[in-house]
Amino acid sequence: MWASKRAAAVPGSVFALMDSAKGRARANGRQIIDLSIGSSDLSPPDVVLAELREATRDPSTYRYPLFSDTAPLREAAAAYLQRRFGVQVDPNTEVLPLIGAQEGLAHLLLAVTDPGDTLLLPDPGYPPYLGAAAVAGLNVEPLPLLPELGFLPDLEAVRQDLAVRALLLNYPNNPTSAVADRPFFERAAGWCRSMGALLIHDHPYAELTFGDYRAPSALEAGLSGVVELHSLSKTHHMGGFRVGFAAGDADVIAALARVKGAVDFHPYLGIQRAAALALRLPEEVGRAGAAEFQARRDALVPALRDLGWEVALPQASMYAWARVPGLTNSVAFAVRVAEQTGVALSPGRAFGAQGEGFVRFALVQPPAVLREAAQLLGTVTTP
Ligand SMILES: Cc1ncc(COP(=O)(O)O)c(C=O)c1O
The missing domain is CATH 3.40.640.10 (Type I PLP-dependent aspartate aminotransferase-like (Major domain))
Known part of the structure; x- marks a missing residue:
């Protein structure tokens, strides 16, 4: 009743949907591996x-x-x-x-x-x-x-x-x-x-x-x-x-x-x-954090390729952007993945129409956890 046209025009977020999927997975006793949010897990210098x-x-x-x-x-x-x-x-x-x-x-x-x-x-x-x-x-x-x-x-x-x-x-x-x-x-x-x-x-x-x-x-x-x-x-x-x-x-x-x-x-x-x-600070200080994200990339990308997912090797950022063969509803897929495995991803559709068919991984967990996530993804029924 009080929302301005401006406030009402702000699009809702599918991350709320992902949040409830994570909640259901947790309620079913699954451990959550949250790769859906691009917030660095490293500490400042x-x-x-x-x-x-x-x-x-x-x-x-x-x-x-x-x-x-x-x-x-x-x-x-x-x-x-x-x-x-x-x-x-x-x-x-x-x-x-x-x-x-x-x-x-x-x-x-x-x-x-x-x-x-x-x-x-x-x-x-x-x-x-x-x-x-x-x-x-x-x-x-x-x-x-x-x-x-x-x-x-x-x-x-x-x-x-x-x-x-x-x-x-x-x-x-x-x-x-x-x-x-x-x-x-x-x-x-x-x-x-x-x-x-x-x-x-x-x-x-x-x-x-x-x-x-x-x-x-x-x-x-x-x-x-x-x-x-x-x-x-x-x-x-x-x-x-x-x-x-x-x-x-x-x-x-x-x-x-x-x-x-x-x-x-x-x-x-x-x-x-x-x-x-x-x-x-000298550049080397920042490079240490970047090297950690690089190690994570190197753990996750080959494991996703082994699943048949198409993913380029990133030269930068804290994400892997993967095209899942046959995927037409990335939101439903991400919800299903979260419920079945506890792995939370971002559906590509959340980033725009051109994101459909893709999912985004935030590299915010250590390499071993990312490998485990990829392994769990292999158990999900295909799209
Ligand atoms: C492209 C892009 N811009 C801006 C931000 C937000 O940056 P800040 O924390 O400085 O507001 C993010 C955070 O994920 C981002 O990915």
């Missing part, structure tokens, strides 16, 4: 936790943080972008702390669009994108990510007469774990400039990369008309701390700061200090 503990003992961190208080985090973010991607940003005008990339995106859309504007969203894509677009009252045009194109969008196939306000991309990608190279971002930025659209790049998996692979930044294609969202949730296993940053076009950052100023203050100063320290 000890020095980061020590910095936060120290900050909680400093009374000067207890007050509302003002913009000027965010300078150390903005400067650390700028130094990280320079060191890691060779991208130069002005920490005063081209960087803004976020309470996570998800918060950042929702407010960014409010900052740079008006109701009725058109947003191009990847399909499949991270489900909260649709919610954020609904809150902003946007017209969503799905951009298919197809396996035959390496899960990269075909921008040339977008209707030329479409007045696109913004294009949202995310590489390394959730849920497909596909990656994009620098020339791709240059093409995407060029396409956006020709369309008069803003390029938004959601980049929470920037450091969750395997072997010698390093993910580029969309900002390498220039800052004008480009904004990128970074997060410490995956790269530093700080999901619960809710911290990240936006960087890019100064106009966009200023608009985002205006909207956020009406909604929140900045993250707790102690969390800002911890995040600033994390961003300045």
